[in-house]
Amino acid sequence: MKRDEAGDTRPATAETSGTGTLGKVLSVLETVVTAEAPLRFSDILALSGQPRGTLHRQLSHLVEEGLLIQRRDLCYEPGFRLLKFAYRAWSKNQFRAIAGPHLQRLHEETGETVHLGVLRDTEIIYVDKVESRQTVRMESQIGNASPVYCTGLGKAALSVLPPERLETTIGRLAFHRFTANTHLSAISLKRDLDDVRLRGYAFDREEHETDIRCVAAPIHDAGFDFVAGISVTGPAYRVTMEQLEAWAGVVRRAAIAIIEDVQIRLGPGH
């Protein structure tokens, strides 16, 4: 089996790759879906590092299943079946439904945008949002994924991970400078996380986007299998660090309220 040379720091100890064929195909799908522009066969070939024949079959299968579309100019695009899957995933999600009223309340208390995000691998996936101007639609970031190391939600989530899982997660991070304040090393990030753990809430000091600050608190189930977060975000000119400090309490209380609500409504262990 071929191994990616770049960024693969995993121990070489008999990693069966876990999910077999599915994992490989999803990796191809993710490549196409997360690409900035539609990709041609050769582009994907270069990015995936798979042999031509193999990749060709994988793409054919993905197209046949509706997860990708092949346009007439041979470019591959995400397929509409992905929307169907997500619609169900979102509209029936109980966690989101339970958290909803708490987001709303937090928005009313602060007047700024409130986010609900879930930790998945090394990213935070935005699951819900309440914001002032009701121009919100699906662009609203729902489904958008941001790195854990430069977002309030991400750091809040990391702060409650069991040590071992935290290590493996941080080990997989590929640090990338988004702003002057972005953490660029595991050491720097871990120092920040120590503070977060003590306080119970995390800040984003313009680490992902300039002029955007946020304060976030972690949400988790009993076994820390499920880790998420809630945050209040605003523009730096309006939201000072003092303001964020002042909101930290309500954010944290909202997070705790959600944890309790989930336990009551979905039974112990959640």
Added chain:
Amino acid sequence: MKRDEAGDTRPATAETSGTGTLGKVLSVLETVVTAEAPLRFSDILALSGQPRGTLHRQLSHLVEEGLLIQRRDLCYEPGFRLLKFAYRAWSKNQFRAIAGPHLQRLHEETGETVHLGVLRDTEIIYVDKVESRQTVRMESQIGNASPVYCTGLGKAALSVLPPERLETTIGRLAFHRFTANTHLSAISLKRDLDDVRLRGYAFDREEHETDIRCVAAPIHDAGFDFVAGISVTGPAYRVTMEQLEAWAGVVRRAAIAIIEDVQIRLGPGH
């Protein structure tokens, strides 16, 4: 290989199932995702008809890949990674972006809700929506899938399919009565489609939901590989059949405008 007894009217001529392992796994994923309530292992076992060992591994892989989540009570739920895929699929979609202004204009002309939907297998997947009250969020149906045979968009899309593909599509339909007006047979549906083809637009005469009517027109690329539709929908008390007739022209013109716009912006063949 086992075959579903119910609703499987496909010819038994050497169907290699096409997408191999991926198809089987996605079929399991779809079962879980489209279920009304979270399913336990045995529920899925019964629905999928796969052997225990096989299904167990498939589910493990899906969970490991983040497409499913297994809760503490052993129920399976759609995973949040699905949201990430869809976010990209939606936000980068060029067809949607091109059609957007036309939907907006159609909404301004009619004052009622406008939908954009894409044909995928035997379903219409809603891709965009413009409606009066700006309470729209992701609940807005984006990603929702409805059967082709009882929606205006579905019938509009079917009406432009090449005869052969129309036959296979209709052959796969499992008719289900949603209202008193729902088509329940291929014959009845085909008769309707003949009318649609003559007029160039389709009606939904409360065939999917009581008190909901709609008029829709087809959109397609040069080779009919990509088939979609645009529609105006409203409550029966406000939107009479005469009103729909009156709007048919603008709807059809909007559809044609989108077809032209796509050809210009994405090049010939689209």
Added chain:
DNA sequence: AGAGCTTGTTCCAAATAATGGAACAACATG
């Protein structure tokens, strides 16, 4: 509590599908 039932998990030889190199075809490009 214990017997009997259901439900979830693990194991492994056999069957099957994925792999990947190489040859082929279709397009561009100079």
Added chain:
DNA sequence: CATGTTGTTCCATTATTTGGAACAAGCTCT
């Protein structure tokens, strides 16, 4: 028209999936 690039097909080899059966963990009912 020659040449490089890009997309597609083929097939023996290899690895993964398959699925039966045995095992373990929960329930339920007397």
